[in-house]
Amino acid sequence: MLLPGFGMTTLIFYTSVGCHLCEQAEELLAELPKSLEFEVESVDIGTDAALVSLYGIRIPVVKNKDSGAEIGWPFTLEDLRNL
Numbered sequence: 001m002l003l004p005g006f007g008m009t010t011l012i013f014y015t016s017v018g019c020h021l022c023e024q025a026e027e028l029l030a031e032l033p034k035s036l037e038f039e040v041e042s043v044d045i046g047t048d049a050a051l052v053s054l055y056g057i058r059i060p061v062v063k064n065k066d067s068g069a070e071i072g073w074p075f076t077l078e079d080l081r082n083l
Contacts, residue, residue: 009038010065011083014055016046021073025060028077036081041065 013029015022029040045051045059055061063070064083071079 009036011038011040011080012063012065013040013042014045014051014059014061014063015042016044016059019059022060025062025073025075028075028080029062031077032080 011029013026015026032038043051045055058072061070061072062075062080062083069083071083
């Protein structure tokens, strides 16, 4: 249950088709407990030249939409929880 005034956390998952590291990161994201009240928004950087410029050699990257904090690969399940 969400408390009034508190929304669900959105994690933006910057990825690309055919990225084997992104597949590993996606598996980690799937291991996060649902009790953490979050949703994952996947963004394929290949659809936007600015995103390719920003994240092209860094993907996979996960960003907390609310705080703006982000982590790049390699990261652990604990890193994702802390994000």
